[in-house]
Amino acid sequence: MNTLPRYDLYAPIHKALRLFMTDTLSQLSRLDLTDEQDLATGLAQLEALLEAASRHLQHENDFIHPTLEIHQRGASGRIAMEHREHLDAIAMLRTQAAVLRAEPAAPTAHRLYRQLAAFVAENFEHMDVEETRHNQVLWAACGDDELAAIEGRILASIDADEMTLWLRWMLPAFNPTERAQLITGLPPEAREPVLLSARSLLGDTAWAKLRDALDLAEPL
Structure with a gap:
């Protein structure tokens, strides 16, 4: 029986994303609304997270979901639907962040914090489905060389700025x-x-x- 670990497209980037999410949530929890620089820094990190999350789900839609569908029709359906919901949530968080930036107020900051917490919680469950159910399909159908080739295509689509951002969170994660x-x-x-x-x-x-x-x- 082969007990060697399989090539995992999800685990590394998800480690980085989980750390990015929890660190940003922590930043929002302690925002000092009387400090313009602290507010600007916290909201800038939130925007970076939302942009990264948006690009990440697009990479999965473009490069991983087609392979899942080739080998098991409907395998990506639930997660693809959740990706659409995530884009709606990202738009809502950006709107709420703009409101806080324009008029800093404690109730607005707390609402943004709670909304991000809910987004993070849902994403943690979402990523677990990808790392279990999606990987089961991929590992049953694809060799590690095929999975590495998919990752290579994802990496080739990422520009230098996005790669720098992901490395910043991968290294400590x-x-x-x-x-x-x-x-x-x-x-x-x-x-x-x-x-x-x-x-x-x-x-x-x-x-x-x-x-x-x-x-x-x-x-x-």
């Missing part, structure tokens, strides 16, 4: 082994800037483990 695998899988010219980013994002212990895994003799 990953465990030490995953971080090392991520960096060794990058083109050589991309490794130094990603390592510099990792140094700024990781604590001393996590950074030391990454240096050891990559056999880096000197700190950056």
Whole structure:
């Protein structure tokens, strides 16, 4: 019986997305409405999250759902419908954020916080369905090389700014082994800037483990 882990299209990006969501929710929970910079920073992170979430679901619609449908008709139906609902929720959150930006008020801030909390909660359940039911279909029908090719097409569709954003959340979300695998899988010219980013994002212990895994003799 093969017990080796299968190629998982969902787990890495979902780790980053879960951290991005919970960190943003935490930011909104403690917004200081009397501090213009704090408000601007919190709302900017919210907008970055909403844009990333929108692009992420589009990548799944464009590159993963067609493969699911080829092998099991209707397999992507529930999640595709939820994606449409997520786009509506993203639009609502943007509208509420604009109201708060224009006229900071405690009730408006708390309403936005609760709305984001509900969005995050629904997304956590949504991602679990993808990581279980969708992966069951993909693993039964596709070899790991086929799944890697799908991921390659997704990555090819992502521009440099979006990739930088995802790396910013992947690095702290990953465990030490995953971080090392991520960096060794990058083109050589991309490794130094990603390592510099990792140094700024990781604590001393996590950074030391990454240096050891990559056999880096000197700190950056």
